[in-house]
Amino acid sequence: MFMAEFKLRFGDRKWYVRRIVEASSLEEAEEKAKRYAELMNRGEVKWELSYVIEAERPLIVGDEELKKLS
Template sequence: MYMAEFKLRFGDMKWYVRRIIEASSLGEAEKIAERYAEAMNKGEVRWELSYVIEAERPLLVGKEELEKLEA
């Protein structure tokens, strides 16, 4: 499982969105994420791929994640 972070731009505003990517390799996940960003660029909001990482527990904040941050 992989997680992609996208930078969204609308005028002077920008924010970040993360999506789970189903793929068998990092390279495949990056290609899927790039295609996704291109497909989402049909409106006024501009999507840019920031990065893709392998993620075991994406978007979860639990005891394990807090312990890693506090170490």
């Protein structure tokens, strides 16, 4: 499982979103994430791919994650 982070821009505003990417390799996940950003750029918000990482438990904040941070 992979997670991609995207930077979104709208005028002078900027924010980040993350999406889960189903892929069998990091290269495949990066290609899918790039394609996703291209397809999302049809509106006024500009999508830019920041990075793709392999993630065992993406977007979960649980005891395990809190323990790693302490």
